[in-house]
Amino acid sequence: MDAETLIKAVPIVGLAGMLVAGWIFFSLTRQSAGNARMGEIAQAIQEGAMAFLKREYRILVIFVAAVAVLLGYFLGIRSAVAFASGAFCSALAGFIGMQGATRANVRTAAAASEEGQAKALLVAFNGGAVMGVSVASLGLLGLGLFFLWLGNPDDAKVINGFAMGASSIALFARVGGGIFTKAADVGADLVGKLEAGIPEDDPRNPGVIADNVGDNVGDVAGMGADIFESYVGSMVATIAIGATLFGDSLARLSGGGAVTEATLKSSLMALPLLLATVGFVASLVGILSLRLLKGIDPAGALRYSTFIAGGLFLAGAYVLIGGLPIHNGIFIAVLFGTLAGIIIGLITEYYTSGGPVRRIAEASKTGAATNIISGLAIGLESCALPVLVIVAAIWISNQSAGLYGIGIAAVGMLATVGITMSVDAYGPVADNAGGISEMAGLGPEVRAITDRLDSLGNTTAAMGKGFAIGSAALTTLALFSAFTQATDLSLQAKGLEPLDMSIDQPRVFIGLFLGGILPFFIGALTMTSVGRAATQMVEEIRRQFREIPGLLEGKAGVKPDSARCVEISTNAALKEMMLPGMTAVLAPVAVGFVLGPSALGGMLAGATVTGVLLALMMANSGGAWDNAKKAIEKGDIEGESKGTDAHKAAVVGDTVGDPFKDTSGPSMNILIKLMSVVSLVIAPLLGKTLL
């Protein structure tokens, strides 16, 4: 096979994928959308979500324009174009995904009520698939076109701008979305459940629409931007590593036989895109297979469709790598990258649904303090195994194919993003469907179906978070390797001393410490933001209960002012996302030019280590607290049920876990990727330092 011919198929497959996404979307809209009340609720959610997205994008346009001008000035117009395109593709994926999710939520509820569980599962999944397919297609289309235009070793670094564009949007989307959703969730729960004593998703609660909007804004658009960034970032990093290979490091990746260095190099640079294309086609098969699997139990259906896609991808990757003039060891890296993604998901599942959840639930019997202590302990403990898996994947892929292997392992983990993202985005759709059926009063049978689908969604969401962190870690390491190679070349070209990144150099360990602080600092900012925004929400909901006559009593025709709550969340999210976002973009620039490239390298390493650990700790303890509360509610803990003291203690843990798992934790993924990609982009400019 010839990589240069194959690569032309990449953007075509991407374009075809967009058509598939469109087809899924339009077949979704043809489903029943239920009764008028449901339509009204769904419309409120959709309008809230779109209003947020529009206001967010309006701010981001200014940011993107400003950065593009700077990049254009310092790195040339092509980098600026790549940056703007990456940002545009990420934003477009978020927009399309949100359109799908906000159509699918009400139709899932309608399907549950009119046609039963199997159909409801399919509708919810297809709602997620709009996002999943769009993310993968836009990645292939955008990167594919840039690669065709600039995919020679000399120009390849321009493509880094595309990843930086995707990362920039991701940070704001993830942080803003996370603050939006948790301000609404925590605020609505504190007043609704604890003060007014009304159930979750009760239509009298003015914060409920905002809470449901938040699921879409945070878990669909935010998560999508996060995964899009990893997807693009892993490919860009591997292309960049491939472009800078030479001598022995290049020769060892040859498949043997008579192959020129140029052909070998272009095959290695094309491989990430080709693998992702194979993974995308495999994902589409997996997505379609759910139509056949939908009748079996929902958890099994989602799992098998993912396995089908994974298996097909690995088979295709084996054939592809065997057909190119490259070393077969590269397949080992792909294999272990893929395996690592699966294993991390399983570990996450254990910590957020197995024995650890029981430990927290039992600890709740002695009060909120012991609930919190055990949850934090489990969060801390849960970091070890996933990191060991990442470390093993790095070790094996490096042994098989050097630094290039680490990049390609990340690509392997992310190649089937089409289906993993669909399963991920299924969660918030099912969650929304549950909310809509409660608000529209669809009755206990319907609610039982949506509850089952929602509970499955919690598990897939937890696994998705594990996957997002694992892929962020591997992507960051790949970007980091690309950064060091690029910087080294650039210093050499300028006749400066080569990059010394020994950790016993004071500059490097100063960088390590500076980087190590950042995730803690961003964690503090985002937790504080949620707290502040939730307080505003609490005050507004209390005001409405007080001032709108008949609202709390449920008088017919009296409605809460939900739009006001959506606005509070929107304003808070947009305001509070600025400082963390700017910190992540500016910190590497400042350190790179003031303390120099070796300090910057240290900073990236430090931020990656603490960022990955905090992300795991926050995601897992948050998920475990959530499920410990649910375990008590479901009666899994002897002698405890809704309303007991242990349950109240568990609610405290759940509330603390909310910003942990949905705001601060996920912000870490983006922070480390964004810092690495910014560093990679500015690598050619680094040299003399201020201090």
Added chain:
Amino acid sequence: MDAETLIKAVPIVGLAGMLVAGWIFFSLTRQSAGNARMGEIAQAIQEGAMAFLKREYRILVIFVAAVAVLLGYFLGIRSAVAFASGAFCSALAGFIGMQGATRANVRTAAAASEEGQAKALLVAFNGGAVMGVSVASLGLLGLGLFFLWLGNPDDAKVINGFAMGASSIALFARVGGGIFTKAADVGADLVGKLEAGIPEDDPRNPGVIADNVGDNVGDVAGMGADIFESYVGSMVATIAIGATLFGDSLARLSGGGAVTEATLKSSLMALPLLLATVGFVASLVGILSLRLLKGIDPAGALRYSTFIAGGLFLAGAYVLIGGLPIHNGIFIAVLFGTLAGIIIGLITEYYTSGGPVRRIAEASKTGAATNIISGLAIGLESCALPVLVIVAAIWISNQSAGLYGIGIAAVGMLATVGITMSVDAYGPVADNAGGISEMAGLGPEVRAITDRLDSLGNTTAAMGKGFAIGSAALTTLALFSAFTQATDLSLQAKGLEPLDMSIDQPRVFIGLFLGGILPFFIGALTMTSVGRAATQMVEEIRRQFREIPGLLEGKAGVKPDSARCVEISTNAALKEMMLPGMTAVLAPVAVGFVLGPSALGGMLAGATVTGVLLALMMANSGGAWDNAKKAIEKGDIEGESKGTDAHKAAVVGDTVGDPFKDTSGPSMNILIKLMSVVSLVIAPLLGKTLL
């Protein structure tokens, strides 16, 4: 001046210091010990503390003997002797300090009742000074003798064993002591305050004696071992760096003029001990000055005596460095090390008593969940400034005197340990005095005095924790630099490739990740241990309230079985300290021989970064939660007081903070120092790797 003559004074000053400690101790025992009831309580506390220490040391003897045999076999008998001596000195310091503290507590209460606040302050401070003076004296005596015996550049590495001995004892003492004290504290509070509704330190509560024993075991013996380790470790690291200096790095530290390399080197190697001796004499003056200052307000008295010692030390250091044939820039490193210690203390004070405490107290109004969220956010935020201070100290000391400067900055920070440790150990003595006056029913006026002294003790304890972390960070970096130099020399001597610790080497960043996990893992273990032990304590206290007739009603003559609670804490602490302890000792050995010295270097760096950050986060959020609860109790928050819902929420935060600030957080300090010192000791053995 001539370093070789001066150095002979070091062990003599150390010996004289021991006599001073003995004199303080005996003048303490001559003070009134109050009435019979007080004597009885004090004896129970003393017996409990000594029983724990004896059982702990009985286990540690086996550990020390086993490690000594291994060291003797692989590194020679002299290393084994150094190791055993370091362990012995640390254990002895803990033993003497505990003797002083458990005599001073009851005498402080008696002085408060018989002679008033000024005398009570002096007695409590002298109780702490027994520990402070012993720690410094034993450090100077032990290290001084070894230096005289082995202080030539070729043999100096044997002295590393002394630091490793001190570190090993420290880990078990800190972790075991931390688990002991918090199991008792949390257990006694959960049943006593929350369930039975009786006040803190009520004599009916069977856990109260164990709680008071815990203050001594954790905050006196544990803290003392921690600081002793930093004190010894910083000197050993600097000696080791000095011993391996050569060429330009050595020449740049010359004071100019005609000085031979040998003289320069021996001066540089002697300097840490000489500086510590100057600092110790300055500390003694500071300790004595409290006799004059005791009449002014207690906070001022402690502060001024510390300032006197600090000022004298800096003046002495300036003269000393000027008199030796070494570069004056070294003084800059001493100065900034000392300043960094003070500034970190002040930052800690801000986070645990200033605006952040108010934020947590306000957040308690909306419940336990928001109290926890804001406390965690403040903990995360509080890491940034202290780390920036550490980074600045590293930068400046490295600019002034290279890696040697980093070591000497750590020595500067720790030189006045005699007084800082006295102020630290004053806290638990005052806390105990409060408990004894409550249990013995000494009345509100006495209690008012001990409360004031105790509240000051909380502030000094928080600052002491900041200082312990800052000094641990700087000491670890010095040890780390010593490790890299020693390893490099050893690899060179074996004809192997030089050490490559570039963070873009997969081995190094794998090491970084592995090291990064360890503090999280040890944090999880220790939090879980406290939770488990506290649960046992809760059950035992409940059982006694249930089964001992008349206990809860306060019937005359009915006493709780306090010894049983002490035993539970003791057993739990000794059992639970093993796994964290062994992990810390074995992890560097395993990684060093399996993955090699570059992975080990990465591991040390990773553990240091996450360990320092977690230690700061845990110590500061714990301290802030504690004081937020106290602020509500004191009526500083409008509309809130003891017993309101906000207060209950604040108690939850305080309980979560207990294991944070007194068990898991402090364990980090030791973990990072112990791992570095173990690595330094095994450096000569490193070479070929398994993988």
